[in-house]
Amino acid sequence: MARSQAQDVIRCQYCEEEPALFQCVPCGDELCPRCKKFHLKSKVPSGHNVVPISEKLHPTNVVEMCESHPSKPYDACCEDCQVPVCILSIQEIHNTHRIGKMLDMYEKQKAEAMKELSEMKTQKRAHVIERIQDVEDGESQVKNSHKHRSWEMKRQAKDFTDHINAMLHEYLGESASNAKSQLEELSLYKAALEEYKQNLEHVIEKLEILTESRPPANFILYRKQNPELVKQLKSPDRLVTADPTFKPGQLNKEQNKTQFGHMTKFSLCEW
Template identity: 50%
Template structure:
């Protein structure tokens, strides 16, 4: 009788005599120790992966069948396509591609995925947790703010009601007093006329009695004694009493609403779609290059260049001395030209891609739509310079007036031209600016302003509420700073870095959100001269205009 246990022994596929101890996963063969040596000498695209027979059915050692050729297992990987392939896939599609071991590609992509997951845990996850925390705090702040506003509205409404009641009481009192005065006059006149009526009755009765007398002598003697009886009759004066009138005042809903006060609802700005938002976070993996790479350079025919404002990652508006604003692409090709009545002193791009610019002399901000229709967006109290359109669709304007040394300020307007905030003093009542020149908004909603003085020029950074965060006076210790720090153009990137064009020292400073100097991404050694306006496009490339050379340069400074 055969031994039933012998039937359970798995034999080597090649010699068929010896029990199998090993298993080759790609080939699917069970091997004894002796045949294992010869099996390893045979060549297959994926290479051999020998495991103990006891590990054959482990999840990691299971054969995965090809999704295209269901009868064939994935034996290798295509390095060019970064995908697992079977023998038929190699013959039909990947014959000319580089073929490698599937395990090698797995280990490589596993390591890269682990690195990305680590970044997600340490950066994206923390970013989202912080955002949720910020939203919770903001929800509380919004609720408290609205509760306070509603209390103010109720108080203002009660004050209006009290004022209206006071006016009503005064008007009712006037009516009552007038009624009383006229009632007294009517009573007096009625009394006078009643007395006169009684005297008339007496006179009529007297003469009627005399005419009924049998003796004419009585009648004649009475008239003899009272010759002026009828002539002396004096009628009471005639009094006309006009009826009172009430003319209702004209109620103007619009006017009275503004007399009550105006509620300005804060706008909700959705920066981008969900996919774009993730892309906006992912650039935090970017690093600053050790040396910036020049992508292009354009020498313009303009006399002097002052401003540059990116429209996207392929084009930007530039302006300088003169009455034209140009739209150019990254190769320097002129795409469009806009004529102006005066030289622009600031450029900005709205979220609908329309252009706005400041007219320094006339104290006006103009808007140029995509179809080139020019409209006056708003009038400013002082002379406007640098402009910025925030993500919340508001407009930040730098202003100053040379006649008044304390006029420097930054004003936030709504896109309809209403003043929302005026940034003038810090939390301690000290002046923030002398001559604000350029302004931009950071990814954390901080407002960055370059302030130009004869001495002590600086970059002033405020939070969205207008509270001072820090002032940056340049990298004093650096050998690059040979002259007094003169910050002009400002820009920010996706990492929240602040870029500062140091016009006096021919350098571009890079500082972080806390005002700490990080590096010079460009210096005089890189060939830049008199940088004025700067702007960072959606791909984090730097556009700068050189004032003296009238040159536009494009650099890559993040990897």
């Protein structure tokens, strides 16, 4: 880059006299208007892209160096491979391919990208926002549905519990009444046995006295007067208790589920 010592003005790299008003993007040369004409006549596969220096910072004018040949700038594009290329890349790899101007490919791909960008900003963005809203509505629906189902199942469970508690209360009452009746019968039976035991002890005592201390005549007379004394001591009939039983019913899980209720599962579907 040639500069004037006095005014620090960029000078043409060719004549080094006139101010450089242009720059060749592929070459990087800074040119005056007169040398620009000569520069444009030199042959390169992609041609020259000479722009005013004031425009050289535009994205299309920024010089980028080749990844395969860092010392060479990209100055064209391979239309077959759809990649930027430098002069050496054209000679070594893309020599049989169609070579075009980088600006043409840039403008074409930029137009396609702008169309895609517009579609993403409008249709796709609106669509995904709508789908997110659908998901949020679905989340609310699931939560509300679960809350309502839980309330219904708890109410059903309470009805079952109340019914079971009522049956339990009824059965406990029957069992208590039955036990009370049996205890009363056993009490009467015990009283009869006590009375029989008392009479038995009295006869035993009487007979013991007669057999031990009374004269034989008195004993014989007593036996004559009470021939049926022992036979009259009649024992109450034997009372056999039968314990009440409780046989639990069989709990069928599937049947109980059917009696309790049926619930469908929440499902998701793609559309």
